[in-house]
Amino acid sequence: MPKPRPVHDFARYLRTETTGGLILLAATALALLWANSPWGDAYRALRDFGIGPHWLHLDLSVGDWAKDGLLALFFFVAGLELKRELVVGELSRLKQAVLPAIAALGGMIVPALVALAAAWGTPGIDRAWAIPVATDIAFALGVLALTGSNLPSSARVFLLSLAVVDDLGAIVVIALLFTTGFNLVAAAVAVAACALYAFLQHRRVRSPWLYVPLVVITWVAVHTTGIHATIAGVVLGLLTRVRPDPGEEAAPAVRLEHRLQPWSAAVAVPVFALFAAGIEIDAKSLSEVFTTALPLGVLLGLVVGKPIGILGASALAVSTGLAERPGGTGWRDLAALSLLGGVGFTVSLLIADLALSGEAAERAKAAVLLASMVASLGAAVLLLRRNRVHGARED
Template sequence: MTRTHRVIHEFARYLRTETTGGVVLLVATAVALVWANSPLGDAYRTIRDFEIGPDLLHLNLSVGDWAKDGLLALFFFVAGLELKRELVIGELSRLRQAALPVIAAIGGMVVPALVALAIGWGQPGIDRAWAIPVATDIAFALGVLALTASNLPSSARVFLLSLAVVDDLGAIIVIAVLFTASFDLVAAGVALLALALYAWLQHKRVRSPWLYVPLALITWVAVHSAGIHATIAGVALGLLTRVRPDEGEEEAPALRLEHRLQPWSAAVAVPLFALFAAGIEINADSLTAVFTTALPLAVLIGLVGGKIVGIVGASVLAVKLKVAERPRGLGRRDLAALGMLGGVGFTVSLLIADLALDGEASELAKAAVLLASAIASLVAAGLLLRRSKAHAKADADA
């Protein structure tokens, strides 16, 4: 291996860590906020709203839309790969273990939605804005976890990843139901055929990227053209990828793809989305309006309060009823800290705010999402640091 290849390999390994991904995401968010609120703010909005792409198949998208529809599909593909691996050969391979993050995710969607509806009832736009606090940002939440919880068992990361993926899948289904203006059956049929062909090629152990890359692009275009949010194509392809290595095979396709694509997801896809999604105008009036206007307040409390109540409440109930098992090595206080991380809505919550509302209402909802995500991150970080120290002390005394 040449020195150049070693440097590239080490850089890619560095970018695979959630710590690095979280830091890069934070930097991109900060740049977006500073840029949008600087004298160059008009240039930021011009670039974000600039349309590029052919009219054919509805691909004449703005730069911001390409970031959220295209780049996020890569991120969700990597998340789907990791989730599939955990479901088949990892910590979620047993039904009762896999059940807990699913049940927790459902609780973490239903309760915030009900909280948002209760607070914003009667306000214009709440019929669609209730969906904003249902999502959890995978990249941001895992980044905070990696930065603050080094001594927690690995099952904490698996639980959070699974919860966040299920949560965001649910949010994408909400997007598909609430925000699909038209549904193209032909395009949906093409997407299903492409996914079926991808699964068949995996089953036949075909490895050529010359088949898979065009097939993935066809799937993405078909899902997008069908009127469904295109990120679901990434999750579907990830879940159809083979995770068990064959005899004589060094590593399974899922692991190989995860290693190759995670640096691109962490260093390019998610930060660029954040750069074009988080650039909202913030001033004293808009911050005051978040706390004094019912709709953004509904989003804020839904994320910060509704998430932890829904996630922890559903988890405790599922364990008590013996329909699920608590992750190995995790106690209730650990679950509470992880539940607080569920309030980091960021990526998909910003996306839903963009789709659900227009004008000033959209900007206030986005400001509420950013504030809620910041509050949830800081509170969760404090809780996780305490739990990490408790686990470290328990390990030292053992």
């Protein structure tokens, strides 16, 4: 059996959390600068430019293609990682999986409650409560890689597992809350395509000439059903085989993750951020984040609700004996990681686009950007202090 082609060094470099986070940050900065520059009209014209076949209901704007199309790649990679963690990774062992799973649940429920409490009765909060439930894997792990190199590996495993479970919860919220109508014929096509994909995986078929058209058909069918198209990526990722056969160097999920993660980190997520984060910012719009109930609820949900939910649920699970604290990781380490969970970014921006429109969406996205900045900077300060403590212990 031929061995998989070696991955280029540059691709391996792109897969590092630090690089993915830096590219994402650069794309966000470019979006903000471009949208607020004298060429801002050109930015909005490009973002709103329609392209695609009308007969397939795919006459989408460039921004929608980034949101529905490119993010499907990101969610496919997330699905691969989730499947691997559930079957052969940290989440496959009950004792290791319990704490991040409970922490993720607390990190979803509390921010939603905080957002609802802060903006109760405000138009749009019936859907916008979902905005602060997500944690951005790439951004959060990037901050950890930059500031917490001396922290025990169990800290990274905890954050990664928490973010994976968190994203799974966000995916369920997107599927349930933002399904517009339902096309039964398209759903039948999507189910049939997914079943064929699973059958080909079971039969150990490896030809991309079969898989690529099948993936496209699945994506188009899911998009046509009224369910958000990124769900197609998650489902196909979860249907991919993660255990290697005897004599097989790597399972399909591992090979695909190695090949596609650089494209997700360097193209899909940054391009989405480029068209999602380009909001007009001035003193008035920034002040409205703090003086308008809905964006304030989003901000408080991420900056306050996330760390309280994650750390509180973790403490409850450990104190009741349901879970054990990760080895070598103290409560102050978990406090820093909990604050880092408030970096919502990619999925929060996506949910803001799905939940709201017009000025309300722009204010909510401004709140997400501000909250992600505050959470990442606050967590970085705490992580640097903990990094010095762990470094001194090693010396």
